[in-house]
Amino acid sequence: MISVRSLDVALAGRTVLSEVGLEAPAGSWLAVIGPNGAGKSTLLRAIVGLLPYGGDVIVDGQPVRSLRPRQRARLVAYAPQSPVLPADMTVFDYTLLGRAPYIPHLGRESRHDRAVAGEVLERLDLDDLAGRPMGQLSGGERQRVVLARALAQRTRVLLLDEPTTALDLGHQQQVMELVDRLRLADDLTVVTTLHDLSLAGQYADSLVLLAGGRVVAAGPPGEVLTEEAVEAHFGARVSVAPGPDGRPAMTLVRP
Numbered sequence: 001m002i003s004v005r006s007l008d009v010a011l012a013g014r015t016v017l018s019e020v021g022l023e024a025p026a027g028s029w030l031a032v033i034g035p036n037g038a039g040k041s042t043l044l045r046a047i048v049g050l051l052p053y054g055g056d057v058i059v060d061g062q063p064v065r066s067l068r069p070r071q072r073a074r075l076v077a078y079a080p081q082s083p084v085l086p087a088d089m090t091v092f093d094y095t096l097l098g099r100a101p102y103i104p105h106l107g108r109e110s111r112h113d114r115a116v117a118g119e120v121l122e123r124l125d126l127d128d129l130a131g132r133p134m135g136q137l138s139g140g141e142r143q144r145v146v147l148a149r150a151l152a153q154r155t156r157v158l159l160l161d162e163p164t165t166a167l168d169l170g171h172q173q174q175v176m177e178l179v180d181r182l183r184l185a186d187d188l189t190v191v192t193t194l195h196d197l198s199l200a201g202q203y204a205d206s207l208v209l210l211a212g213g214r215v216v217a218a219g220p221p222g223e224v225l226t227e228e229a230v231e232a233h234f235g236a237r238v239s240v241a242p243g244p245d246g247r248p249a250m251t252l253v254r255p
């Protein structure tokens with residue numbers, strides 16, 4: 001589980017997150033939503049320990065701040081929104097980087113590490129691309145390989161920054177369903193940022209709406225995704241109605 005309490009982050013002398021709190025119980029899916037610049041990516045980066053912060057981040061009962069990088073990487077995997085990717089590295093070798101926390105210093109990956117990487121690529125429909133250099137992939141293929149690397153880490157907590165932005169509709173559904181299946185099978189705690197509010201409402205158990213670096217609403221999708229909240233914080237006019245699964249579905253309304 002993840003517990004964030006009174007999190008403050010300042011970047012280049014500017015306050016980016018203030019007093020942010022959230023709770024994601026083990027096995028739950030929490031989506032962080034909010035307009036551009038609200039602080040969503042910063043929040044994930046702070047949780048994974050990539051940024052200095054004030055306050056507390058507790059993962060599976062352990063303060064993340066006290067963990068060494070290898071320990072942390074066995075506990076929390078993070079797929080960034082647009083990482084710098086080594087153009088000449090193959091898809092398989094890049095995925096294998098997810099196994100680094102398990103490979104001894106100066107050691108080599110084991111047969112098990114290679115098997116995990118291969119299995120993840122297969123599950124993400126990427127096995128045909130295993131030998132291709134990263135620099136030759138489409139945006140959506142790259143995005144799925146970044147996810148593959150995070151999944152290869154086999155952690156109990158998965159942080160995904162906008163995992164579906166570059167994906168076509170079929171791959172969006174495939175990735176969200178895969179993450180959901182893994183969550184249910186392995187009791188993973190998932191925290192994603194998502195721009196697609198309907199997708200967030202469909203998959204997440206709870207939402208945290210950030211605006212201006214603060215939590216302005218939090219709770220089940222039906223409570224957070226209201227027409228008023230979307231208008232107030234995104235400046236968008238939408239109509240919200242329960243979809244076939246009872247969760248809120250959203251349509252843009254032309255002014």
Ligand SMILES: Nc1ncnc2c1ncn2[C@@H]1O[C@H](COP(=O)(O)OP(=O)(O)OP(=O)(O)O)[C@@H](O)[C@H]1O
Nearest residue numbers: 011012014016034035036037038039040041042043
């Ligand atoms: N390294 C940095 N130095 C200074 N300010 C930064 C830095 N990185 C991000 N910011 C600022 O922090 C704020 C939050 O950025 P962040 O990327 O977390 O927002 P976001 O909600 O993920 O936005 P988006 O939806 O556009 O991806 C923005 O105003 C951004 O300009």
